[in-house]
Amino acid sequence: MDLTGYLGLARGLGLQRALDVVAGNVANADTTGFRRQDLVFAKDLRHAGEPGQVAFAQDFGTVVDRKEGALRSTGAALDLALVGPGWFQVETAEGERLTRAGRFTTDAAGRLVAGDAAVLDNGGAPIILPDDARSITIAADGTISADEVVVARLGLVQPGDDAALVPEGSGRYRTDGPIVPAEAALVVQGSLEGSNVQPVREMTRLIEVTRAFESTQRLLETHHDLARRTVDRMLASS
Template sequence: MEQAVSIALSRQMTLRRAMDIVANNIANANTTAYKAESPVFNEFLMPEAEAEDRGYGKAAALSFVLDTGTHRDLAEGNITHTGNPFDVAITGDGFFSVETANGVRYTRAGHFTVDNTNQLVTPMGDPVLSNAGAPITINPDDGAVEIARDGTISAGGNTIGRLGVVNVENPGAMKKTGDNYLETEQDAVPVENATVMQGFIESSNVKPVVEMTRMIEVMRAYTSTQKTINDMGDLQQSAIRQLGREPN
């Protein structure tokens, strides 16, 4: 009985983690270029010897649920027209490089603007880097800004620079650091033939209806597991009462 409760509790812990991820996906359904996530669970099989040491008996190894990580869906979100000349969407693989106080970070959220020092920056005020790894300065007096599909930025017929679009060997292993940024220790390499679209942004790839369905499934599973734990507790209390009765 005790082992059944322990296994059920391991399931509940992973279900709580799953609910947190689903809730975060729903909260970011309108976040530019946000990528939906899902939990990764594996079976943890406790060896029979260890189970016996813990007082679980030697009948069989115990199977627990183990939270092993998070999977990020890298599918491209819808490309939405904004008309803002500093909004840029990447079509295909790749990330923009951004210089932050904590080092270079990567993002697909191309909702940019020009700050009071004429640098192209993210909404957090961090400089967007060129393909040469330097901040991009845009003089408003040079005229209307145009961004070609290869990322080349020009104004008044003069080339200013080119957006740096890079990729890594395993994008799924990149870690979130907040503000829609990712970090990695992998080597970032320029994306050949990268394609960007001026006046567009990539929407979140979260599907709210799917996430709501998942939320209902998680809630039902959690409730069912809690009922199992309660039933086991009632059974244990009943057994204790029966054993505690004085013999006639």
């Protein structure tokens, strides 16, 4: 394949990946605690003889947008939202994960859980609520009280600015970087945080990427057709 073909193929692959990312954002516009993603591209310069160099655009990963979503009041005692740069910690079968999806319940053992994951306290242990508690109140700093008796405090943390967040589904994220206590985070009981996706913006982006992908396909088809005609002429003249 010649240079034009490589350039078209590289652009097409990048746009296909971008299409998947944007489509995922659109699909999760109503998902509690979801964080939109952006595709990250890097420019790869290659020597192309005279007159100089040619640049390939190569995607090498996604970045999670950490902007907050809007809060929605539910009135449920175990529905929790965060204001500020903080995350809940949960324990999964694969290890500790971060989430902003605060739709919590209790399991048969009285543990506070997010689906199948235990919500952790500020010491890294699962939070257990008394099964006979008549009222559960959660203060802005994450202190949990059952019938006005303090039983635990939520472990609110945040990853470093340079730490990557890797989405794993169910509103959970993994980070391999350091995490620190989220001192400025505030808990809002009886509310949930929505997705930070802006549907109109993402739909516009989806249309743009789709059109760019179709344009690249037409470019490759035209290029291949010209190459085929050139070969046909060379064979006919030989």
